[in-house]
Amino acid sequence: MPKNSQIRYGGALHWTVSHKDGMGSMLRSRMRAAMAALTFLTVLWSGVATGDTPMPLRLGLVKFGTVAWEIDTIKRQGFDTAAGLDLRVVDLANPEAGKIALQAGAVDMIVSDWIWVSRQRGEDERIAFIPFSASVGAVMVPADSAASSLADLKGKRIGVAGGPLDKSWLLVRALAMKEHGFDPARDSRPVFAAAPLLNQQMQAGQLDAVLNYWPFAARLDALGFRRLLDVNGIAARLGVGAEMPAIGYVFREDWGRRNAEAVGAFFRATLRAKEVLRTTDAAWEPLRPLMRAEDEATFAALRAGYRAGIPSRWGAAEKEAADRLFAVVAELGGAELVGRGGRLADGTFWPGVSIPDGP
Missing domain, CATH: 3.40.190.10 (Periplasmic binding protein-like II)
Structure with missing residues (x-):
């Protein structure tokens, strides 16, 4: 390059070339090509950096609740990291504290039942549900x-x-x-x-x-x-059809729409943890402090109870059954339980997630 040629970098990429010989045109052409290539790489690197940034998810959790067993397994096995999640657990005193934290925006997700979710939607609190367990x-x-x-x-x-x-x-x-x-x-x-x-x-x-x-x-x-x-x-x-998960992970719909990829990644991580806990007795050993089992018989009974509640299906049939079951509890519980609507609110179940064997 001629010694009076000059390359200057600012906040935006800026090139200035001065020249005195006939090489100027060729040099400008090469520099334009180099700048185009560098611009492409800058965009590519930016995309990679964004993709590599873990997606944050704040989960409100009662420390010694059964959900903690699943979340501990997710983190112990690295399923959250593999899914691209930065999963942070926020300790809760009790489930009611979780509902307050969710509505206040202090956490992104808690655990509750779909009847509560439907009631909130009937009161214009847009909450959505993905399944955790069928054990009741x-x-x-x-x-x-x-x-x-x-x-x-x-x-x-x-x-x-x-x-x-x-x-x-x-x-x-x-x-x-x-x-x-x-x-x-x-x-x-x-x-x-x-x-x-x-x-x-x-x-x-x-x-x-x-x-x-x-x-x-x-x-x-x-x-x-x-x-x-x-x-x-x-x-x-009662003739309402398929067995359906009663308890699930719930979150605000507006947050879910902004973080749909994180919702899907988290759900897949929970399914991986469930499969490990369903098939591998050794995976339960680190959970003993959380389970607080008084003896081996209790430990085995708690493990069996969790496994029995792992949903085998989650699809259209289960959602339709939930709609019919809602009518049963609404008749007995009334507005005090289900709210003003009297029917399962549209949008209660988050779309786009299913158990692999489901329809």
Whole structure:
């Protein structure tokens, strides 16, 4: 290059060439080609850098909840990193704190049920749902109980976790009315209390039966209590169709639209974690501190309960069944449970995700 030629770089790429000989035209041509190539590489490098930047996702989580087992597995196995996610866990005191955090924008995603999501949408809070688990709970009785069906619980003391509007309780009531002609809310003696307290009362012989969340039912399994009824199977007996996940990861729709790639990547990571936990006993060993199992029998029962709740399908049939099931609980729970709409709100289920075996 002639010694009085000059190349200058500024905030934008800027080239200035001065020359005195006949090489100027050729030099300008070569420089234009070089500049075009450099511009292309700059755009390419910029795209790579953007693609390599992990997608942030703040998940609000109750530390010792069952969802923590799945998330711990995702992070331990590196499924979040492989999916291009920067998955950050925000500890929550309880599920209600998660709902407040989500609505305030302090977290991007929490865990809840689709009935709550539908109610929020009916109140113009655009929340959406992707599935986590089909495990709900069970009606447990002592091993030596004479009860063989819900019919035998008429007039009996039944412990109920979650209160009078608990979805499992409403389904149990609907099934008792359909198959046995009585309403346990009126014709039995329900006792509403926190899940741990109900297990204690059950062990003390103060209850004839208890309807409890699945981890607490699993703990009673380990102590030798007997399952009278799994809530998971009630939908089919009510004639509403396919079994569907009751609990899922939920997020604001506007955030989901802005971060659709992150939603899909996260869902795929959860499916990978589920498969590991479904097939590999060794993957459960690091989870022992989170599970807080009192003994090996409880540990095994909790593992079996999680595995039983892994959704095998999530597609059109399950969403249609959810619509029919919603009508059942809405009839019993009323507006206090489902809100003003009285029907499953459009958009409750986030489109574009499915379980691989689903339609």
